[in-house]
Amino acid sequence: MDFSLTEDQVLLRDTARGLLVNECPTTMLRDHITDPSAADRLTAHLGEFVGLGGGDLTDLAIFVEELGYVAAPGPFFANTALFAPLLAALGSPLLDDVLEGTTTGTVALAGTDGSWRVNGETRKTFVPEADRVEWIAVVDEGPTVRLTQGLPTRLIERVDTTRRLFDVDTTGEKGETFEINPDALAGAIERATVALSAEMVGTARRMFDMTLQYAKERIQFDVPIGSFQAMQHKLADMSLAIERATSAVQYAAMTLTEDDVDRHRATHVAKAAAGAAVTRAAKDGIQIHGGIGYTWEHDLHLFMRRAYGSETWMGTTGYHHDRLADLLIA
């Protein structure tokens, strides 16, 4: 049992940080609210890393955690963390094109209730970045996967403006349909879920870092507010939630990479722990910031939006607790 990062993994993380600090500033996130093309330059830079979609989840998780730290917009996550593993599970030759960066795609899975489960509905919901990728892989009962292009989409307005989710109408004869092994499909979904959890840990860490810094600098009653025990205990609890989630996500990524028997439980634990961490970081973060945190001008809300956008996507904490209970209480 070794949780330490390899030299290559440390290099990957540092490279990601170096790139994203320049290419994904909060000014761009603000531009992206009204103009999605503001993320195009970032997407072009990330092209170099799409190969991670075909590698070990432990590596992809390290990279997307950094994307979460800057609440990166754009199709990279949908393409590498969702579409690529589904193509791999399918054994589709299209995977090579994705990993080489010559095409892109996303996945339509949830039905109208938004639940992250295979269903037979024609209207799919919460499909990420459906209007700026070439392919939409539609998962249906069977299970089957239909690789389609040109389906009608409609943006679902959410508080999170950094990740755009769509309704997709999948009726019609468009695309080619393939059967998929149910276990392989479940594995691809688990991989995407753990990748999202890693991304959420990054978002939580960002809000925590902003808040800790603020608590050290903000002076009230002639002292830094971070010297007050009420603030210290809140920050200690935030950091515990983030440390727990970080470790749970890393463990889950290891179990999926090594096909360990604990991987199903570990996936649900990871998403639930990440959900707890990111929502706590958002709530306590804004509370500790006080009045300034409540303003549009301050950047914190951009990450709070991402936090709740991610908590409610691919299954809420409650959903994953219920699935975990199904595994624990037979």
Next chain:
Amino acid sequence: MKLAYEAEDEAFRAELITFLDQNTPTEVGTRDFGSDGSDGEDIVPEWSRKWQAQLFDAGWMVPAFPPELGGRNCTPVQTLIYLEEIARRGVPRSLHFPGYAIVSPSLLEYGTDEQKKLVPAAVRGDTIWCIGMSEPNAGSDLAGLRTRAEVHDDAFVVNGQKVWTSYAQVAQKCCLYVRTNPDVPKHKGISLLIVDMDTPGIEIRPLRHITGAAEFAEVFFDDVIVPRENLVGDLNDGWRLTQGSLAHERAGLWVEGVARLEQSILALVDLAKRLGADRDPVVRREIAAAYENAASLRALGYKGFASFAQGSSAPEHSYMKMATSEASQAVFELGTKIQGSYGAVVDSERGEENGRWIRGFFTSFAGTIAGGTSQIQRNIIAQRILGLPRS
């Protein structure tokens, strides 16, 4: 990053498992192993004394120690494996921890050659030790302790009172923290003495705690004379020594807390099934949340261990005691809630598991209070790890 252990570490595990399978006393695993002292029984029963000596002689008592101290010079990873395996089986090494876990490492690091000779018997359990730290007015503020030792040329004269002293009623020796200089800042006037518990002037009164058990005691010192050579380390340098515990095991001590937590959650699932509460969606979600907590804490423990084994500091460990004790408290409370009106019943004929859940809930406060309360732990995390200013 990988889940598997190296072959030589698995060989270590296999040897340990063979030893445990062949030698674990039958008293282990029965509900009543180790009395809590509530009914006047010996809190360190004979079978546990034999077992500790057997572990020592076989090199399985503190595996990282050399053979002459009951170990086998094992690596940090192997220590983690050892702690994992005994926790998984619920096998106690010893029913009195101060001697092997706290006194021995302190004496090895700071003791004189004569004092170091006390270590083998402390680890083997031949000598039972207690530690005199807490006082009625020195709990969380431990450095505020007032038990005085007047310094004479050939001896100290001790007067004062200790409380929450575990095993005092059965101990032969005590590591006693005393104030030797009242005129300097409180951390700078503390010394550590080795005191024979049969010295005239020592009075021990058992102290019952909320479950009715009595493994603690109050200890009173009235003009107790302690030879000068029983001073450990330098005069007035005792505070530094309070930090002593098994440094090489500290990185793995969380394993036992997490293992107990996981075992409680499995028992909680059984309880819910027996009572038909396993279909209740609220109960299911709460059990899952408890499992999520335990599983993520296990991962956090391993992550901290990886840093430790590589020689880095591991702030993860500061979270573990606080988080596992609070998680455990929540699980026991959930166990009582699932029983509804029977949640507080300890009647063995009417209640579940002889009141296991409500008793465990009461006992859980030892975890959130002893050894630094959860609130003190949060202060430590905030100030030492997060770098926030002291209030």
